[in-house]
Amino acid sequence: MQLSLAALASLLTASGLVSALPLERRGTKMMTSKTRLNAAGAAYFITNEPGENMVIAASINSDGTLNLDRAVAAGGRGSHGITDPVGPDALFSQGAIKASAKGQVLATVNSGSNTISLFSIDPKTPTNIQPLGDPVSSEGEFPMSLAFNSDGSRLCVLNGGTVNGVNCYTVDKKNGLTAMPNTLRSLGLNQTTPATGPAGSTSHIIFSEDGKQLMASVKGVPPNPGMIAVWDVADDGSLSADFKAVAPPSGGLLPFSMTVIPGKNAVLSTDPGLGFDVFDFSSGNSSSAVKIDGQNATCWSSFSTKTGNFYLTDIGTAIVTEVNVDDNLKASIVKQYPQTKGAATIDNDIATVNGKDMMYVLAPGTQTVEVLSLDAPGNAKHVQSLSIAGPAKAAGVTTNTNNLQGMTVFIRQ
Numbered sequence: 001m002q003l004s005l006a007a008l009a010s011l012l013t014a015s016g017l018v019s020a021l022p023l024e025r026r027g028t029k030m031m032t033s034k035t036r037l038n039a040a041g042a043a044y045f046i047t048n049e050p051g052e053n054m055v056i057a058a059s060i061n062s063d064g065t066l067n068l069d070r071a072v073a074a075g076g077r078g079s080h081g082i083t084d085p086v087g088p089d090a091l092f093s094q095g096a097i098k099a100s101a102k103g104q105v106l107a108t109v110n111s112g113s114n115t116i117s118l119f120s121i122d123p124k125t126p127t128n129i130q131p132l133g134d135p136v137s138s139e140g141e142f143p144m145s146l147a148f149n150s151d152g153s154r155l156c157v158l159n160g161g162t163v164n165g166v167n168c169y170t171v172d173k174k175n176g177l178t179a180m181p182n183t184l185r186s187l188g189l190n191q192t193t194p195a196t197g198p199a200g201s202t203s204h205i206i207f208s209e210d211g212k213q214l215m216a217s218v219k220g221v222p223p224n225p226g227m228i229a230v231w232d233v234a235d236d237g238s239l240s241a242d243f244k245a246v247a248p249p250s251g252g253l254l255p256f257s258m259t260v261i262p263g264k265n266a267v268l269s270t271d272p273g274l275g276f277d278v279f280d281f282s283s284g285n286s287s288s289a290v291k292i293d294g295q296n297a298t299c300w301s302s303f304s305t306k307t308g309n310f311y312l313t314d315i316g317t318a319i320v321t322e323v324n325v326d327d328n329l330k331a332s333i334v335k336q337y338p339q340t341k342g343a344a345t346i347d348n349d350i351a352t353v354n355g356k357d358m359m360y361v362l363a364p365g366t367q368t369v370e371v372l373s374l375d376a377p378g379n380a381k382h383v384q385s386l387s388i389a390g391p392a393k394a395a396g397v398t399t400n401t402n403n404l405q406g407m408t409v410f411i412r413q
């Protein structure tokens with residue numbers, strides 16, 4: 001049944017389900033008749049389609065479950081890295097789309113256009129996102145990961161193609177993104193556009209906890225073990241001319257995601273070669289490469305402030321692994337949570353919803369988002385499998401198992 005949006009809006013308004021439905025803008029496709037006002041937040045990911053990249057936005061209900069709301073044109077094209085065989089995780093990355101709760105903004109890469117798009121987030125209806133300025137050049141090729149600073153006033157991108165490295169922008173709520181002087185820095189990798197990987201490709205960009213360093217992870221090409229490249233960030237946001245290359249601890253091979261270990265000058269980095277690496281950047285000597293038995297490719301990670309543990313996803317086994325890192329940076333596996341076989345669990349993020357942490361995992365193999373409730377350390381429960389394919393198709397949005405990418409959450413403050 002084909003119902004006009006205006007008819008739908010008046011129907012829903014009459015039913016009291018919503019007070020008003022925003023009018024369909026060019027490039028926005030509604031995926032539900034149940035857009036609720038005052039959602040707790042939203043989860044976003046991208047279609048990363050070579051024809052047109054779209055942001056898919058799902059509202060987070062008060063119990064932490066999701067409601068697929070809308071798809072919004074990202075303003076550019078996606079792409080797929082060169083790999084054999086071709087599979088999910090087109091960008092070999094974490095952080096292809098990022099929200100800043102403080103800044104109330106959302107940014108995505110358009111890897112096939114070498115651009116970045118910025119959106120404002122309506123805090124009352126967080127799936128209602130509006131373009132902020134025009135997409136800007138990433139000043140490199142194959143942009144695949146983004147990082148906001150802590151207050152959302154700056155954004156940095158990691159480019160992974162022939163022209164690779166980082167670049168940063170100021171974030172203005174009226175004008176959008178403006179490239180900052182002295183932040184365009186090369187990694188000098190011998191890469192292609194689109195990037196060839198996963199071995200030898202760039203992975204993820206983050207700020208250190210104190211904001212004084214910018215880090216980019218690069219997977220190795222065995223026997224070369226890859227690195228985390230670290231730039232110093234000056235008070236004006238500019239970057240040191242050169243980066244310091246920090247090799248993984250012995251046994252580490254393919255640094256992928258980086259998740260800050262709170263209160264320590266350290267990060268947990270997933271490593272599809274064996275499990276994960278702990279990088280200790282302090283003068284201590286507590287780095288370690290940790291094996292996850294039976295793992296296939298552990299590539300994505302997030303931290304839960306409520307349980308104090310890290311949650312890692314493996315695209316091959318579709319298992320979520322919970323990891324504890326103690327005060328001495330000694331890591332141990334707490335528990336593993338198998339998801340649907342073949343789900344190809346990739347990007348994930350964690351949000352605190354009404355006092356409880358919820359984990360959102362993009363599963364392109366099943367074209368779903370898997371939702372886990374992190375009730376306590378060692379006690380995560382699967383609570384929802386949100387179908388993407390059906391609603392996307394009904395709304396005329398192209399999705400593809402091999403292209404879907406990214407996961408980031410926004411919670412109303």
Ligand SMILES: *[C@@H]1O[C@H](CO)[C@@H](O)[C@H](O)[C@H]1NC(C)=O
Pocket residue numbers: 190191
């Ligand atoms: C870059 O990589 C290509 C493909 O592996 C190789 O043929 C070429 O020699 C490399 N160039 C340099 C400068 O290392």
Ligand SMILES: *[C@@H]1O[C@H](CO)[C@@H](O)[C@H](O)[C@H]1NC(C)=O
Pocket residue numbers: 285
């Ligand atoms: C760090 O610890 C390892 C293993 O305990 C040891 O082999 C190495 O010499 C130490 N390095 C430093 C710089 O203390």
Ligand SMILES: *[C@@H]1O[C@H](CO)[C@@H](O)[C@H](O)[C@H]1NC(C)=O
Pocket residue numbers: 295296297316
């Ligand atoms: C991961 O799974 C793929 C597909 O099943 C397989 O080809 C590959 O060898 C596995 N890799 C590891 C490290 O187990």
